[in-house]
Amino acid sequence: MQNTPSRRKFLKQSTAVAASAAIATNVARTAHAAGSDEIKFVVIGCGGRGSGAATNIMNTKGNVKLVAVADAFQNKAEYAVKRLAQSHQDKVAVPQDQIFAGLDAYKKAIDVDCDLVVIATPPGFKPQQFEYAIEKNRHVFMEKPVASDAPGVQRVLAAVEASKKKNRMVGIGLQRRHEPRYMETIKRIHDGAIGDVITQRVYWNGSGIWYRNRDKDMTEMAFQTNNWYHFNWLSGDQICEQHIHNLDVGCWVKDAYPVECNGMGGREMREGGDATKSQIFDHTFCEYTFADGSKMFSQGRHLAGGWNHVGEYAHGTKGSSDPSGTIEGENPWKFTGKSENGHQQEQHDLIEALMRGDIYNEGEIGAKSTFTAILGREACYSGKVIKWDDLMQKGANLSPGIDEYTLESDPPVMPGDDGKYPVPVPGKHSPFA
Template sequence: MNRRLFLATGSSLLAQTNPNSQVSTAIIGVGNRGSFLLSSILNQTNARMAMICDNKPDRLDKAATSAAKFNPATTTDWRKILDRKDIDAVFIATPPYLHAEMAIAALKAGKHVYCEKPIATTAADLRELLAAAKASKRVFQSGQQLRSMIQLRSAVQQIHDGIIGDVLFVKAQRHATADLDHNGPSNDWYFNYAKSGGYLVEQSVHNLDACNWVIGQHPSRAAGFGGIQLHKNEPTGRDIYDNQSITYEYPNGVKLSFTQLVFHPRNMPAGNQYIHVYGSKGSVELMSTYNLYSSDGKQLSVLSPKVQEDPDAHTTAFYDAIQKGTKSPSDVTVGATAALTAILGNEVCRQGKVLRWDELGVSI
């Protein structure tokens, strides 16, 4: 073993056993989300920024400047990160269709991976990514930070402990007050179904994950409809829906009625995002008021009060999983289940028929 490789391997092992060491980290994609993640990594005392990648040089320069204290290497070719044996962990914040390929390659190169959601946009990619994550001895975390939020965690725990009895039905929505900017910095991928998966896969994957979490299962089948009602061919070539309505059925008989659209007026009552969980003894509103109601409609309390959330909590959870061996709150099972729920929702709308979860051929 040459000296450089020996030192590199040594530092990797140190990172996994010594919580005071710094995990050598790289990031691919420093646009909107990647910039946030980069600052969150810089807030960790046990992380060292070793390499930054983006194929847009202006973003690369800006990111390198913000991480200047580590003097990170920069590249426009993400595969260069894989060649660096001294890099222990890779964050992936590129457009969704690139996630699976990059994450699989990073896992196979022995890196821990923090992969933004959705972790894949097709069932085929998901299958390969699951196999790679399960075969590797590395930490894989999806960027589903709702799993690290104290208020939601507390509410879900109380529901699992039976505060509203059995969960009977869930009604949820993720409505936006406007379409994504047609001339914005992400319009080179967002409005293309093959690149983003559309709003359901790219955004509602968070909300669908929370619904699965509350219900404690993944759906067994779904039916639904989607379309473009307002933004027809805006921007030119657009092939993602601007509205969808999907019903999921779970093995325990629970139904989830989910809608997603981009023309919800600001301040319209009920708000643009919520999860209403109906139980045999009461009901709750999650992601909005967190109010707890008895079955006769009396508001009993706030199920879990608002707290000051730590915006870096999910990043910290990733490093804890690497260095302390704690379980990631959104491991590959969580990430894949959420992604497949969203993919199933898209497939039923596109194929115009009821589909079963197992027809997608992914075993999670």
């Protein structure tokens, strides 16, 4: 541990040691040092993951202090501060004038004197918020996915490059990359334990997701922002919002990203009741192809009464693996270590690295794994084979003008006369601008 003045200089000016790791799997796992220097952080987006990440940060051995929050809605921001103060009173110092609300509230929170920014807003809003945090020289932890369309991913990638030049920490909420069971298993796969990986299967099949009905006097933008999961420009659909975890593991196993995808999907249970006021599919199936010709098959579902399963499987020329801890075939092995909680471990790693004066940057991983999910979504929506490079270069912007949106603005999609929202139709939908 360096002395306090030097540590503050590192946090504020990034003049400390150059990056010692490019991804979280290379972060040294030392004991969580109890530093004497304070790390001030702010939270943008006070929902479940924003409050959860804040709790995880405050559960570390770091000398951390929550100093501001921002959310689209005042009541959610205030409620988050109240609950966090109840559980971590000594680590919450948020005055009333640093509880910000509105779609531009993120700027006010980031402008507060702080070291670290937690971004846990709907994916459609993240690119501009991440840009602003890096512009203001903050370290960042950003939940996945990091965007909802190709232009958003491009913005994130550009900001990632800026963060590297400024020696800024960027952590991404793909927590499996911080879990020892995945880390050790995938290291063995990379070392040849199952030979050449030729096929993978990844799943996020569940029974459904929440739906929030419109409150009285709510604007259309406020309704969609509050009900963000059900609008593609905000969430990117289930394949982005949840299934990204499994797709990320598949890309990690291959140490590569797919070059193309074809897929299919649609809506069965979302064709009735309030769920018709939603754009997203309730089932998708994708066939991803990597440059070496190997395949990754993907299932994502929100169907009550179906087969529910979340997991990943890799098949190679010498065996097969569940990357969460087992290998079968010529080199059988099973993880027997301690299974850490990924959400907590990623914050241990992040805060510990800041305290040591180290920097790692997961931003490119977050952007490319997000884009893998977007590629699959557009293949399912269009019913066509979509190539990575084509979509990255020509993918449609789902929310033009988003930087200027307020809760009074008209969102980029509006309901028809029947109250329903436009839904992609395979064979007719175009993923390109």
